[in-house]
Amino acid sequence: MTATLPSHEVAAGVTTWLSAFGDALSAGDTAAAAALFTEDCFWRDLVAFTWNIKTLEGRAAISAMLDQTLPGVQPRGWKITGGEEPAGAGGVVEAWIDFETAAGRGRGHLRLRDGRCWTLLTSLDELRGHEERRGPTRPKGIERRANPARTTWLEDREQEASELGITEQPYVLIIGGGQAGIGLGARLRQLRVPTIIIDKRSRPGDQWRSRYKSLCLHDPVWYDHMPYLKFPDNWPVFSPKDKIADWLESYTKIMELNYWPDTEATSAAYDARAGQWAVQVERDGELLVLRPAQLVLATGMSGRPNLPDFPGMDSFRGDQHHSSAHPGPGRYRGKRCVVIGSNNSAFDICGALWENGADVTMVQRSSTNIVRSATLMDIGLGALYSEEAVASGMTTDKADMVFASIPYRIMHQFQIPLYEQMRERDQEFYDRLEAAGFEHDWGDDGSGLFMKYLRRGSGYYIDVGAADLVANGDVALARGQVDRLTEDAVVLEDGTKLPADLVVYATGYQSMNGWAAELISQEVADRVGKCWGLGSDTTKDPGPWEGEQRNMWKPTQQQALWFHGGNLHQSRHYSLYLALQLKAREAGLPTPVYGLQEVHHLR
Numbered sequence: 001m002t003a004t005l006p007s008h009e010v011a012a013g014v015t016t017w018l019s020a021f022g023d024a025l026s027a028g029d030t031a032a033a034a035a036l037f038t039e040d041c042f043w044r045d046l047v048a049f050t051w052n053i054k055t056l057e058g059r060a061a062i063s064a065m066l067d068q069t070l071p072g073v074q075p076r077g078w079k080i081t082g083g084e085e086p087a088g089a090g091g092v093v094e095a096w097i098d099f100e101t102a103a104g105r106g107r108g109h110l111r112l113r114d115g116r117c118w119t120l121l122t123s124l125d126e127l128r129g130h131e132e133r134r135g136p137t138r139p140k141g142i143e144r145r146a147n148p149a150r151t152t153w154l155e156d157r158e159q160e161a162s163e164l165g166i167t168e169q170p171y172v173l174i175i176g177g178g179q180a181g182i183g184l185g186a187r188l189r190q191l192r193v194p195t196i197i198i199d200k201r202s203r204p205g206d207q208w209r210s211r212y213k214s215l216c217l218h219d220p221v222w223y224d225h226m227p228y229l230k231f232p233d234n235w236p237v238f239s240p241k242d243k244i245a246d247w248l249e250s251y252t253k254i255m256e257l258n259y260w261p262d263t264e265a266t267s268a269a270y271d272a273r274a275g276q277w278a279v280q281v282e283r284d285g286e287l288l289v290l291r292p293a294q295l296v297l298a299t300g301m302s303g304r305p306n307l308p309d310f311p312g313m314d315s316f317r318g319d320q321h322h323s324s325a326h327p328g329p330g331r332y333r334g335k336r337c338v339v340i341g342s343n344n345s346a347f348d349i350c351g352a353l354w355e356n357g358a359d360v361t362m363v364q365r366s367s368t369n370i371v372r373s374a375t376l377m378d379i380g381l382g383a384l385y386s387e388e389a390v391a392s393g394m395t396t397d398k399a400d401m402v403f404a405s406i407p408y409r410i411m412h413q414f415q416i417p418l419y420e421q422m423r424e425r426d427q428e429f430y431d432r433l434e435a436a437g438f439e440h441d442w443g444d445d446g447s448g449l450f451m452k453y454l455r456r457g458s459g460y461y462i463d464v465g466a467a468d469l470v471a472n473g474d475v476a477l478a479r480g481q482v483d484r485l486t487e488d489a490v491v492l493e494d495g496t497k498l499p500a501d502l503v504v505y506a507t508g509y510q511s512m513n514g515w516a517a518e519l520i521s522q523e524v525a526d527r528v529g530k531c532w533g534l535g536s537d538t539t540k541d542p543g544p545w546e547g548e549q550r551n552m553w554k555p556t557q558q559q560a561l562w563f564h565g566g567n568l569h570q571s572r573h574y575s576l577y578l579a580l581q582l583k584a585r586e587a588g589l590p591t592p593v594y595g596l597q598e599v600h601h602l603r
């Protein structure tokens with residue numbers, strides 16, 4: 001077992017493998033390179049080889065990819081990352097690696113079993129000649145000589161703002177100035193790509209401000225950092241939504257973004273011959289057309305409400321709205337509130353309504369995975385994103401790369417044991433929930449809520465207290481499908497009548513290609529297909545297997561159209577690869593895309 005090997009032998013094994021791999025690639029011997037992998041191998045590439053986000057599964061897929069990409073990529077300089085000792089445990093040796101390509105410098109991660117590669121991650125980190133100016137190459141910020149034509153930083157910023165989008169066109173237009181849009185905008189700014197971010201709302205962060213007032217982030221602070229600018233050490237573990245909104249607003253200023261508030265994109269069309277979009281926008285009531293080369297929709301994965309269409313909704317006399325429009329509990333004290341849905345938003349809203357003296361019923365239509373927040377932090381995220389992880393030397397960047405190094409095809413195998421531990425720790429809690437009639441699940445294969453998030457973006461609740469309200473009956477539970485609404489009640493298919501003054505539809509969100517339908521055309525939305533999901537053939541994630549998130553952060557079937565979003569961790573990490581793809585195009589580098597994904601589902 002490698003666990004017993006001395007560290008110099010572990011390192012020697014990695015060096016031997018890297019050297020054989022490097023030699024095979026330099027010789028263009030793709031069969032020899034593929035033979036260095038185990039039969040059940042995976043190679044996940046983030047833009048370095050494929051100009052795509054792509055996982056190759058098995059030796060044949062790897063050699064096919066190399067046959068096509070090797071002449072252009074010209075990889076070289078494979079070595080163990082300085083200061084990172086390879087480690088072996090349980091028969092697997094792990095190592096951090098560096099390499100170079102014709103276009104730039106890359107980083108990666110390697111898992112070896114019996115001297116062969118089981119998983120390989122390669123990621124492009126920077127483009128040669130287009131490096132970000134930071135650390136030793138940071139701008140001076142001052143000109144140390146007399147200059148009658150001297151301009152100040154403020155004057156330069158004002159001039160840029162008066163020209164970009166008016167007399168000069170941006171190379172990239174990002175529609176949507178939430179965390180995704182501004183994180184990507186910050187990276188593009190560092191890469192010197194002329195970019196405008198527009199948002200129809202008045203202030204950056206307004207999307208968070210507009211959400212129900214009890215909302216706090218469900219993920220802890222270490223998971224939530226924006227690119228470049230980390231939260232200070234006194235930031236709460238779970239950020240209240242208005243606090244995160246203020247942070248995002250400050251971020252746009254500090255990162256010097258060209259952010260246009262109160263600016264709504266109303267339509268967009270691509271002129272393939274000119275290589276340019278024409279995007280109609282309404283800015284402070286004024287109509288203008290922006291003509292970027294690249295269009296990014298960062299309009300939100302949780303932005304297009306999935307509003308059900310139940311018979312009788314139009315005759316209901318009380319208040320009714322989607323969870324995204326829920327104003328908070330204040331006005332519903334003493335009222336009968338029916339919340340349809342049993343995932344995060346439903347629980348948060350039920351909890352806040354109950355705290356404010358409402359009479360609350362949750363309608364559960366399908367089963368939910370619930371994990372207690374503290375348990376999830378300890379068992380699910382603790383090793384990578386926690387105070388203890390930081391104390392043991394784990395950085396956010398490294399944690400992101402560890403996550404990225406696990407191929408989606410086998411990620412559930414890593415998750416299942418964690419959720420088994422969670423179940424064991426909180427067994428009494430689950431017994432109480434089930435005794436209350438709550439339908440609970442652990443995902444189709446027991447892999448829990450993180451896989452549910454990746455596969456379908458729904459079906460779970462990270463419990464911050466509201467589950468106990470359901471378990472002890474403070475929030476009433478009704479199970480079944482909604483048949484119709486009457487003037488004053490929700491009626492379920494089994495005839496159960498739930499009198500209501502308020503109905504909240506906590507029924508989730510639609511695929512992001514709906515934004516393309518709304519802004520561009522149904523034809524383009526269909527050409528691009530569904531966004532999100534892995535094709536795992538589990539509930540709400542139909543096959544065939546895709547291996548990566550559909551359409552996210554990578555080229556789509558519509559030239560020059562990109563989708564960006566996800567949670568804070570994904571937005572942070574994958575904005576790097578999207579920014580590099582955009583920069584490479586702006587710089588005129590060859591970016592041949594390997595394995596552009598096929599479209600199997602429209603929504």
Ligand SMILES: Cc1cc2nc3c(=O)[nH]c(=O)nc-3n(C[C@H](O)[C@H](O)[C@H](O)COP(=O)(O)OP(=O)(O)OC[C@H]3O[C@@H](n4cnc5c(N)ncnc54)[C@H](O)[C@@H]3O)c2cc1C
Binds near residue numbers: 178199216218219568
């Ligand atoms: C209730 C809830 C709780 C969540 N909790 C967490 C959490 O704890 N941790 C986490 O990481 N993630 C969480 N998320 C998921 C995700 O982080 C958020 O949805 C986040 O807001 C996504 O950021 P975004 O920038 O991708 O999109 P959004 O924040 O939705 O921003 C999209 C922006 O696009 C703008 N826009 C849309 N159309 C146009 C147009 N035509 N023209 C101009 N502007 C337009 C909108 O005004 C909006 O500001 C949560 C989501 C919800 C709904």
